[in-house]
Amino acid sequence: MPFAVECRxxxxxxxxxxxxxxxxxxxxxxxxxxxxxxxxxxxKTTTIEILEGLLQPTSGEVTILGRTWQENPRExxxxxxxxxxxxxxxxxxxxxxxxELFASFYRQPSSADEVLRELQxxxxxxxxxxxLSGGQRQRLAVATALVGNPKVLxxxxxxxxxxxxxxxxxxxxxxGFQRKGGTVLLTTHYMDEAERLCDxxxxxxxxxxxxxxxxxxxxxxxxxxxxxxxxxSGNSTRDGAMDHWRxxxxxxxxxxxxxxxxxxxxxxxxxIPALLAAVEQLGRVLQHLTTRQxxxxxxxxxxxxxxLRED
Amino acid sequence: MMxxxxxxxxxxxxxxxxxxxxxxxxxGFTHLVMARLKELKREPEVIFWVFVFPxxxxxxxxxxxxxxxxxxxxxxxxxxxxxxxxxxxLQRSAQKSAIHPNLLSQAQAARGFRxxxxxxxxxxxxxxxxxxxxxxxxxxxxxxxxxxDDALQTAAGRQNPLPTSxxxxxxxxxxxxxxxxxxxxxxxxxxxxxWGIGFAIVEMRQRKLLKRLVATPMxxxxxxxxxxxxxxxxxxxxxxxxxGFGVLVFHMRVVGSLLTILLIGAVGALGFxxxxxxxxxxxxxxxxxxxxxxxxxxxxxxxxGVFFSYxxxxxxxxxLIKILPLTAxxxxxRASILEGSPFAAQTGRLLVLVIWGGVSFGFxxxxxxxx
Numbered sequence: 001m002p003f004a005v006e007c008r009x010x011x012x013x014x015x016x017x018x019x020x021x022x023x024x025x026x027x028x029x030x031x032x033x034x035x036x037x038x039x040x041x042x043x044k045t046t047t048i049e050i051l052e053g054l055l056q057p058t059s060g061e062v063t064i065l066g067r068t069w070q071e072n073p074r075e076x077x078x079x080x081x082x083x084x085x086x087x088x089x090x091x092x093x094x095x096x097x098x099x100e101l102f103a104s105f106y107r108q109p110s111s112a113d114e115v116l117r118e119l120q121x122x123x124x125x126x127x128x129x130x131x132l133s134g135g136q137r138q139r140l141a142v143a144t145a146l147v148g149n150p151k152v153l154x155x156x157x158x159x160x161x162x163x164x165x166x167x168x169x170x171x172x173x174x175x176g177f178q179r180k181g182g183t184v185l186l187t188t189h190y191m192d193e194a195e196r197l198c199d200x201x202x203x204x205x206x207x208x209x210x211x212x213x214x215x216x217x218x219x220x221x222x223x224x225x226x227x228x229x230x231x232x233s234g235n236s237t238r239d240g241a242m243d244h245w246r247x248x249x250x251x252x253x254x255x256x257x258x259x260x261x262x263x264x265x266x267x268x269x270x271x272i273p274a275l276l277a278a279v280e281q282l283g284r285v286l287q288h289l290t291t292r293q294x295x296x297x298x299x300x301x302x303x304x305x306x307x308l309r310e311d
Numbered sequence: 312m313m314x315x316x317x318x319x320x321x322x323x324x325x326x327x328x329x330x331x332x333x334x335x336x337x338x339g340f341t342h343l344v345m346a347r348l349k350e351l352k353r354e355p356e357v358i359f360w361v362f363v364f365p366x367x368x369x370x371x372x373x374x375x376x377x378x379x380x381x382x383x384x385x386x387x388x389x390x391x392x393x394x395x396x397x398x399x400x401l402q403r404s405a406q407k408s409a410i411h412p413n414l415l416s417q418a419q420a421a422r423g424f425r426x427x428x429x430x431x432x433x434x435x436x437x438x439x440x441x442x443x444x445x446x447x448x449x450x451x452x453x454x455x456x457x458x459x460d461d462a463l464q465t466a467a468g469r470q471n472p473l474p475t476s477x478x479x480x481x482x483x484x485x486x487x488x489x490x491x492x493x494x495x496x497x498x499x500x501x502x503x504x505x506w507g508i509g510f511a512i513v514e515m516r517q518r519k520l521l522k523r524l525v526a527t528p529m530x531x532x533x534x535x536x537x538x539x540x541x542x543x544x545x546x547x548x549x550x551x552x553x554x555g556f557g558v559l560v561f562h563m564r565v566v567g568s569l570l571t572i573l574l575i576g577a578v579g580a581l582g583f584x585x586x587x588x589x590x591x592x593x594x595x596x597x598x599x600x601x602x603x604x605x606x607x608x609x610x611x612x613x614x615x616g617v618f619f620s621y622x623x624x625x626x627x628x629x630x631l632i633k634i635l636p637l638t639a640x641x642x643x644x645r646a647s648i649l650e651g652s653p654f655a656a657q658t659g660r661l662l663v664l665v666i667w668g669g670v671s672f673g674f675x676x677x678x679x680x681x682x
Contacts, residue, residue, distance in 0.1 A: 054526060054682060075329055077528035084526070088518035092353040093346055104342035105529040107332040128353075148527065 003063070004030040004152055004183040005051060010060035012046050012207075020046040021057070022207040028200075033174065033184040035198035037191075037296065039306070043207035044187040045085055048156050051185065052082050065151060078107055081150030083141045085157050091130030095121055095140055098129055099147050106148035119143045119173060135166025142173060153177055155186040159193060171197055191296040203300060210303050215296060222299045228263040228271060231288040232279055244282065248274045253302060264294065264302070339529055343537035348544065351507075360506075361549060365499045366556050369492060372618070373561050376487040384455045385411045386431040387420035393435040397463065404462035430455035489564075492557040493648045494617040497641040499549050500579045501611065505604050507542050508587035513600040516591075522682045531681070539584050546580040547573060554648070567647035571654045575647055578661050579640040582668030586636070589671040592678040611637035639663035 005028040012021040021043045028034040036044045049055040051062055053069040053076060062069060067076050089098055096112055103109035116122045119139045124132060132140065138158060145153060155174070159167040167190075174197060178184055188194055194201050195215045202212040211218055219225070245261055246254045250271040253264040265271045268291050279286050301307060351357045388394050394414060401412055412433075415423065423429045424444060430451045432444035441463060445456045465471075515521045524534060550573060557563035565572075590607060594600040614621055614628075615637035624632060632638050639660040646652035 052526060054522060074528060077526070078329055080526075082523070082526040084519055084523055087520060087523040089520065089523075090346065090350055092350045097346065097349065101342045101346050102527060104334055104338045105527040107334060107528070108330040109334065144523075 002030060002066075003027040004032070004065055005034075005185060006063045007047075007051060008061045010047065010050060010062070011058045012043075012050060012055065013058045020207055021050070024060075024204070024207065024209055026202055026209065026212070028183060028185055030183050031178065031181050032199045033178050033186070033197055035194045035201035036185070036187040036204050037189065037194045037201050037300070038187075038204035039189060042204045044204055045156055046207075047204070048154055048185065048187055049084075052080065052154050053077075078148065079151045081145035081148055081153045083145045083153075083155045083158055085160070087141060089129050089137075089140065089144070091128060093129055094126050095129060095132070096125040098140060099143055102144040103147045108149055109147050110149050112147065115143050115147045118146070118176065120169065133166075135162050135169065138162055138166065138170060139173070142170065146173075146177065150182065152183045152185070155184065157187055157189070159188070159190065167193070191300075195296055203296075203303060205304050211299065218299050219294050219296065222302055225294055226265050226268045226291055227294050227298055228265055228268055228275070228289070228291045229260055230263075230275065230286060230290075231260050232282075232284040232286055234284055241282070244278055245275075248278060250274075255301065260288075264298065340533040340537055343529075343534060344540050344544075347537060347541040351541070351545070361499070361503055361545065362552060365495050365549070365553055369488070369495055369553065369556060370560065372491055373488040376491075377561075383409055383411050384431070384451070384458055385413065385429050386433055386455060386459060387415045387423055387429040388412050389417050389420050389432065389434040390414050391435060393439065396439070397433055397435050397441065400463050400466040401459075404466040406458060406462040410459060410462060431459055433459060486561075488557065488561045489649060490620070490645070491618065492553055492561075492563060493644040494641050496550055496553050496576070496648075497579065497615070497637055497644050498612065498617045499553065500546055500576055500640065501583050501608060501637050503545060503549065504542055504580050504583035505587045505590065505608060507545070508538055508584045509591040509600055509604050510587075510597065511538065512588070512591040513594045514597050516680070516682075517595065517597055519682075525681045535588070539581060542580055542584055543577055546576050550576045565648055566651035567649075567653075568651075571647050572644065574654055575640070575643045575657060575661070578664050579636075579643075582636055582640075582664035585668035585670075585672035585675065588675040588679070592675045593680055611635050614638065616641050634663060636664050636667040 006026070008025045010021050010024040011019070013019050024043070024047055026034070036047060038044050046055065050057045050060075051064070053062075053073060064076055065079055069076060093101070096116065099112045099115055103112060103115075113122075116125050119142060121136065121139055121143060124136055129137070129140065142155065142158060145155070153174070158174070159170050162170070171193070174184055174186070186197070198215060200212070200214050201218070202209045203218070204210070211222060213221065242254060242256065242261075245251065245263060248263070248271055250265045250267045251263050252266065255262045255264075263271065263275075272289075272291070276286070297307065351361075388397055398412060398414070401407055401410055404410075413420075413423075413429065417434075420429065420432045420434075421444075424432050424446075427449075430445075430449070434442040434444070436442050441460075443456050443460070446452045512521070515524075525531060554563075554565055554569075554572070558565060586607065587604070590603045591600055594603065611617075614624065614632045615635050616632075617637070621629070621632045621638065633642075643657040643660040646657065647654075
């Protein structure tokens with residue numbers, strides 16, 4: 001399958017000091033929804049803006065639909081739909097006027113009515129942009145990206161700060177674009193968004209990709225399948241105790257967080273009986289025990305030792 | 312104008328060439344101009360500062376500095392047996408409308424004069440001697456004495472030995488309001504271009520709207536041309552409004568042709584648009600560009616002869632004043648509006664504007680940041 005978006009060894013250094021992107025390579029297949037997942041400041045926005053041709057990389061190559069920004073900027077602008085992080089569109093223009101303005105820049109735009117309907121903005125067509133809710137504004141931002149009939153859609157944190165319902169609406173819109181054969185690259189720091197929306201994703205930290213694959217693949221490979229979390233009386237994380245937990249059968253990794261111990265395990269039916277026996281043997285009392293499916297959060301914590309949403 | 316997309320991309324398809332255009336070459340430009348004008352129209356502050364404020368300024372200053380009709384002289388006539396004679400004489404005199412007599416008792420008259428209520432006290436004494444009480448340190452008192460004496464003597468039959476003739480010079484064209492209106496037009500063209508271009512661009516940059524726009528196939532030159540065009544359209548309205556106001560309210564006479572005036576206005580607007588673009592080329596925050604715009608405009612408000620003639624400044628700095636763009640614009644506007652000087656005669660002044668605008672525009676393009 002040919003790559004719709006490809007970059008090799010991308011590097012970006014600001015003012016000769018801050019290394020925002022440090023040797024990042026990725027390939028996105030045509031028709032794929034690809035996610036860049038990472039905490040704030042990981043270099044996601046810098047990466048996507050280099051791919052969008054809005055930032056000049058310090059070094060590295062970008063190819064989109066077989067073209068480069070140096071040689072075919074005009075074609076690429078026609079074929080790309082872009083939604084930046086936090087663009088404030090003119091508040092005194094109506095929704096329809098805004099969409100028509102963006103449509104006027106493209107050779108073969110969609111009709112404004114069609115886009116309004118698709119993005120569930122038809123009711124707000126004659127409302128001023130300044131009067132829209134956060135979710136409506138975000139849909140309008142995506143509408144301005146879709147109205148040019150793009151082949152590739154770049155979305156930088158499209159759902160940040162939105163309520164759950166608005167987020168699901170946007171997910172539906174992105175899936176709809178993908179169903180029609182479009183290629184999507186989005187950045188996010190929401191785990192559930194990446195898991196549900198993306199065919200493949202790359203976890204980015206400190207300007208580098210630290211893991212890449214399908215969401216289930218990443219979870220299976222790096223997170224284990226299950227997480228067992230528990231708490232026992234006394235100090236469950238004291239040096240000696242931690243060794244006990246690590247030696248339990250089927251345990252792949254041990255973390256503790258304020259008295260709560262998390263075990264990453266492949267087979268909970270083997271680990272849990274052993275855990276109960278070990279607790280009894282140590283003369284402790286189990287105060288809390290849950291098991292859950294591993295998530296991308298677990299993958300991220302496993303890889304970086306930090307949570308995604310904290311800085 | 313807009314079509315529904317003809318094909319949806321297929322999985323794995325890599326496009327080979329651009330679709331044939333459904334939008335024309337100027338569709339984007341037209342939409343940009345319309346969007347800009349709509350935004351301005353929907354912004355009440357803009358309407359006020361661009362259209363209403365200059366009119367209020369013209370009205371206020373025009374009234375404050377208007378040539379007042381000669382003040383009526385208020386005098387006291389001391390009530391006595393012969394007071395009526397003086398009143399009759401005044402009634403018959405040519406200056407009767409300029410002199411307002413008040414018949415009062417001696418004490419009242421003296422008191423009113425002391426308080427400045429009356430400029431002169433007239434008393435007709437025995438033997439028809441007219442006695443004047445006046446204060447030579449008060450100009451209006453001096454004037455009143457001369458006027459009243461002249462009125463009474465002439466009415467009583469005095470013949471002037473020398474024939475005289477007079478002409479009045481307060482025709483439209485030489486009044487303060489005539490000087491002021493072209494200056495206000497020039498200042499307004501400068502203000503509007505600097506704010507309308509400079510401030511607007513930085514605001515769009517701060518909102519990341521500039522970045523969003525250059526992420527589309529929009530031609531960057533179209534964007535700048537659209538800003539300049541909307542400015543020109545507004546300039547025409549502003550000039551028409553201020554001139555019309557001068558003509559209707561202050562009976563100002565516009566000697567030059569409207570076309571010449573508008574052409575000069577257009578050169579001015581484009582020149583200042585270039586300077587506005589330069590001030591906006593790098594600034595990331597509206598606060599910093601506001602300061603910059605004021606720094607650029609401040610010297611011109613003072614030196615370029617908006618409210619008073621720059622001839623009052625020392626001769627040494629006159630050449631410097633004359634190369635300021637607003638000085639050139641104001642001089643060209645005054646020459647055209649007040650004297651009917653043709654467009655061709657303004658070449659030197661217009662060249663000053665073109666050079667300022669062109670050089671600024673060149674540097675602006677070099678330094679400009681879209682993101």
